[in-house]
Amino acid sequence: MVTRRTLIAALLSAPLLATVPWPVSAEDAPLKVVASFSILGDMAKEIGGTHIEVKTLVGPDGDAHVYEPSPADAKALGEAKLLIANGLNFEPWLPRLVKSSGFKGIEVLASEGVAPREFSMAADSADHHDHDETSHDHDHGSNDPHAWQDLANGVIYVKNIAAALAKADPDHADLYRSNASRYMAELETLNAKLKAQFAAIPEADRKVVTSHDAFGYFGKAYGITFLAPAGMSTEAEASAADIARIIDQIRSDHIKAVFVENITNTRLIDQITRETGARVGGALFSDALSAADGPAPTYVKMFEYNAAELIKALAGS
Numbered sequence: 001m002v003t004r005r006t007l008i009a010a011l012l013s014a015p016l017l018a019t020v021p022w023p024v025s026a027e028d029a030p031l032k033v034v035a036s037f038s039i040l041g042d043m044a045k046e047i048g049g050t051h052i053e054v055k056t057l058v059g060p061d062g063d064a065h066v067y068e069p070s071p072a073d074a075k076a077l078g079e080a081k082l083l084i085a086n087g088l089n090f091e092p093w094l095p096r097l098v099k100s101s102g103f104k105g106i107e108v109l110a111s112e113g114v115a116p117r118e119f120s121m122a123a124d125s126a127d128h129h130d131h132d133e134t135s136h137d138h139d140h141g142s143n144d145p146h147a148w149q150d151l152a153n154g155v156i157y158v159k160n161i162a163a164a165l166a167k168a169d170p171d172h173a174d175l176y177r178s179n180a181s182r183y184m185a186e187l188e189t190l191n192a193k194l195k196a197q198f199a200a201i202p203e204a205d206r207k208v209v210t211s212h213d214a215f216g217y218f219g220k221a222y223g224i225t226f227l228a229p230a231g232m233s234t235e236a237e238a239s240a241a242d243i244a245r246i247i248d249q250i251r252s253d254h255i256k257a258v259f260v261e262n263i264t265n266t267r268l269i270d271q272i273t274r275e276t277g278a279r280v281g282g283a284l285f286s287d288a289l290s291a292a293d294g295p296a297p298t299y300v301k302m303f304e305y306n307a308a309e310l311i312k313a314l315a316g317s
Contacts, residue, residue: 032081
């Protein structure tokens with residue numbers, strides 16, 4: 001005779017019950033977010049955690065200056081509830097993608113509220129006049145779009161992204177704000193630390209050559225002069241006069257630090273180092289993070305890595 005107790009025990013031990021998944025409601029599904037490039041994608045993940053699902057268009061070590069969206073990008077954006085872009089004309093290809101995707105969600109410009117840095121006339125000329133007429137999609141205007149290269153601006157980015165996440169997903173707004181507060185405190189602490197470390201290096205020694213003009217905000221924040229043979233875009237072709245000018249300056253100012261970037265061709269820097277004998281430091285991360293197993297897989301680690309490489313070179317160690 002099957003007792004009530006025996007029947008309950010049999011039901012509880014049945015493997016079928018153990019393998020049936022709990023149904024996920026639409027309210028429990030993660031918020032679909034598209035970020036234009038890897039640095040914004042990382043910021044979104046830091047703030048949103050497991051409550052968001054992030055698709056990054058221009059991934060690790062990718063070059064947003066020459067990016068061409070794919071049909072898969074349009075599909076992902078069409079399904080997203082939130083689009084995070086840099087703004088400042090960094091993604092001139094993005095409006096076309098938004099239109100073709102049928103995106104109906106919320107768009108946030110992470111750089112909203114940042115005081116833009118204007119490019120020098122030399123950089124602006126190098127960037128614009130060496131493009132042919134077909135390169136208009138990659139024209140960034142007169143403002144430097146690389147505002148994330150100052151951690152104080154990074155704090156502004158985090159505020160904007162957190163506010164957009166809270167608007168798109170009000171049920172988790174408090175969590176997004178809490179994560180953002182923690183993250184901003186981390187960025188502010190690192191910012192103060194780097195200012196002190198760079199200030200300890202004599203000002204005359206704080207000069208660096210890089211392949212394109214992506215570190216203007218970094219230079220202003222930490223008192224470093226960055227020289228670049230090309231303009232703000234990796235598409236820019238430096239003129240012979242630009243290269244000669246930088247070679248002369250390296251020699252006259254005894255510049256120690258010459259760096260390539262993770263998204264650019266090394267040809268220009270190779271030429272400069274051959275003619276000056278300057279030592280090339282490690283690659284700096286400017287417009288993109290590294291892969292997960294690289295030295296700069298997050299925004300914070302990117303800053304820590306770049307700063308360590310620069311300090312090592314500038315201090316002559």
